[in-house]
Ligand SMILES: [Fe+2]
């Protein structure tokens with residue numbers, strides 16, 4: 326009977342010595358081998374009224390200096406990490422008339438989805454790409470870019486980047502260009518002229534970059550496609566959901582990020598499923614609700630919602646007369662490339678979750 330306490334103290338001393346020498350026993354870590362993903366990030370929503378008021382204030386309080394005036398959305402579950410999901414960051418950026426955001430490049434890949442303002446531009450590798458609401462603009466990894474607004478109105482867009490992923494891969498490189506702007510070397514919107522014709526591609530262009538060579542996916546084309554398909558059944562989980570594609574390969578438009586746009590028709594309710602990979606949704610138009618792991622997020626135009634990996638989710642357009650449109654960035658290409666994409670459909674309860682709470686931002690304040 327006296328051997329036990331002695332054995333415990335011997336065990337404790339052993340563990341201390343092991344830890345002091347930077348070793349841990351697998352028996353101490355077993356709980357981290359979870360039976361399914363248990364992300365630290367949580368589902369969260371930023372309302373447009375809040376985003377707009379803070380971004381407006383930033384325009385008065387913070388000049389556009391070396392850094393861009395972009396409001397980074399931090400996930401309340403990630404302990405102050407620069408991350409909206411485990412792999413993605415979303416931000417809201419404003420550029421006032423006459424402003425220029427200084428030219429730079431970085432290994433994180435970026436997309437912009439234009440929320441407000443016509444005629445400002447992002448210049449990518451010497452080509453100005455002009456913006457209008459609903460446009461999707463790409464900034465591939467390591468491409469020089471600057472933003473300019475020569476119009477009389479403010480322009481606001483959502484940025485989406487793979488910064489948390491690049492940080493965990495320790496592959497971050499960043500440089501400023503030697504001048505505020507990269508000289509124009511190609512006519513504006515060249516990439517759209519070359520590659521913006523769906524199934525017709527220029528035969529003389531031999532280069533096939535990993536990221537889509539089409540830098541501008543215009544809203545008019547996106548809406549045309551959504552409208553043309555509105556009478557189809559679509560996906561039971563996502564409605565009329567379309568993925569933006571690399572025009573030469575047909576694959577995802579960026580190696581680390583997929584972009585989707587989905588139309589939920591008046592009154593449409595989708596079924597619940599879950600999958601590996603995280604997403605950030607931006608409500609382009611309409612009103613509805615997304616239930617994430619039993620929590621209802623009621624949204625309207627301009628809201629931004631973070632979806633954790635392996636969280637059950639289903640969407641509803643709650644209007645009986647208006648369309649709802651969601652744009653999203655997703656890290657699925659990474660999961661797919663690594664053979665880690667898993668999906669599961671909710672079969673119980675008619676494919677719908679029991680709603681146990683409704684999201685209020687205060688609940689997630691930490
Ligand atoms: Fe940038």
Ligand SMILES: [Fe+2]
Pocket residue numbers: 562598600638
């Ligand atoms: Fe999904």
